[in-house]
Amino acid sequence: MSEPILELRHVSKVFTQRPDLIERAVNLVSRKHPSAGVHAVNDVSLTVQAGKVIGIVGESGCGKSTLARIVAQLIPATQGEVLYRGQNLATLDATSRRRMALEIQMVFQNPFASLNPRKRVADIIMEAPLVHGITPARERESRLAELLSMVGLDMSAAQRYPHQFSGGQRQRIGIARALAVKPRMLICDESVAALDVSIQAQILNLLMDLKEREQLTYLFISHDLGVVEHICDEVVIMYLGRVVEQASTEDIFSQSRHPYTQALLSAVPRIEDGKRDYQPVQGEIPSPLNPPAGCHFNPRCPHVMPRCRVDVPLLREVMPRHTAACHLNDLSLAR
Ligand code: SF4
Numbered sequence: 001m002s003e004p005i006l007e008l009r010h011v012s013k014v015f016t017q018r019p020d021l022i023e024r025a026v027n028l029v030s031r032k033h034p035s036a037g038v039h040a041v042n043d044v045s046l047t048v049q050a051g052k053v054i055g056i057v058g059e060s061g062c063g064k065s066t067l068a069r070i071v072a073q074l075i076p077a078t079q080g081e082v083l084y085r086g087q088n089l090a091t092l093d094a095t096s097r098r099r100m101a102l103e104i105q106m107v108f109q110n111p112f113a114s115l116n117p118r119k120r121v122a123d124i125i126m127e128a129p130l131v132h133g134i135t136p137a138r139e140r141e142s143r144l145a146e147l148l149s150m151v152g153l154d155m156s157a158a159q160r161y162p163h164q165f166s167g168g169q170r171q172r173i174g175i176a177r178a179l180a181v182k183p184r185m186l187i188c189d190e191s192v193a194a195l196d197v198s199i200q201a202q203i204l205n206l207l208m209d210l211k212e213r214e215q216l217t218y219l220f221i222s223h224d225l226g227v228v229e230h231i232c233d234e235v236v237i238m239y240l241g242r243v244v245e246q247a248s249t250e251d252i253f254s255q256s257r258h259p260y261t262q263a264l265l266s267a268v269p270r271i272e273d274g275k276r277d278y279q280p281v282q283g284e285i286p287s288p289l290n291p292p293a294g295c296h297f298n299p300r301c302p303h304v305m306p307r308c309r310v311d312v313p314l315l316r317e318v319m320p321r322h323t324a325a326c327h328l329n330d331l332s333l334a335r
Contacts, residue, residue, distance in 0.1 A: 004048060004049055004050070004086075005049065005085060005217050006082075007083040008071070008082055008083075009080055009081040009083065010080040010081070011041060011043070011070060011077045011079070011080035012039065012044070012080055014040070014078045016037035039241050039291075041066050041067050042063070044067060044242070044243050045243075046236060046243070046246075048217060050184070050215075051211075051216075052233045053211065054218065054219050054220065055221075055228035055232035055235040055249070056220070056222070056235075056236045057223065057228055058239055059223055059281070059285050060285070062238040063238055063241040064221045065221060068106065068189050068219060072105070072187055073097070073104065084100055102183070103181075103182075103184045105179075105187070106178065107174050107175055107186055107187070107189070111162075111174040112162060112163075112167070112170055115170060116162075119161070120158065120161060121159070121160055121173055124162070126144055128180055129181050132181060134180075147180055148176060150179060151173070152206060157173070166199075167194060171203050172206070179210070184216065185216065186207075186216055186219075187218075187221065188207065188218060188220050190222060190223070191203065191207075193224065204227065225252075225253075225267075225268050235248075235249050237252070239296055240296040240297075243325070244260050244315070244326070245257060245258040245261045247319075247324075253265065257319070257322065257326065258324045258326045259297065259302060259326065260297045260301070261324075263282070264281060267281055286299060294307070294308050294309045294311055295325075295326070303328055308327055311327065313325040313327050316329075
């Protein structure tokens, strides 16, 4: 087995908002404690082997993008450790940390919003490698040509501005910018979600080609299990900040052990099974400000039991290399 490139150990992120004057006065009069904040990511542990594609899946608000930003060192974790290539990034000095953090790059959902509209493509792509001394100034043009070619563009793109490109081409520019600093890991945060289906397929194929060519590892953040099935080795399912199931892609699709994963799967149209009708996940995702007690999924779960409204189900191994957090698994394990 290859070495882990990334390890998350009990990582949590809590966003707190300072109460305004009125809220503080109300809390004082009613002797209420101020809100403990939003637990956007709650005790997530994860090991990523080099060269793998790990899908992180869940609906909006499940914490997957916050987790991505913690791994990319864009925001700090409130608790827990992020180990990249065996090093706890939080304990490194600023220079070493910046150097290692450059090896983890993000490709964002909206390429238009993430590209500076006032800069030419050449400057967008080459700014970071020049500033960080990764590419010498004398090699700027040759490296730019190489990067554009790697993403299926040519040097005619170099002097143009982002608005002169289609959505798919802009995403290629975003990928070239990420590759420019020679990363080992790419975090694709809903990177194809805003694209038409045919363009999605082209960008996914490009990402898979680049993975082989550049020996990359991917964290692939998505709400779409259909996309994840085609490119991921393993899948992590998140719900309201917690990991509820984690297994190989094959196991997730063939023998899921969590009702939320099963609900997400039933929402995926599958032509090969002749399945034309599909059911969206029932009910609304609860507010993370006031999540349900016990299992967070209990208000939407078709199998809810009294215990689910009180006890938090722990994430534990239900089969080799397959973990799930659901009390139903205790019943089947006890049989
Ligand atoms: Fe449903 Fe209970 Fe399992 Fe939660 S713990 S997913 S509510 S059966």
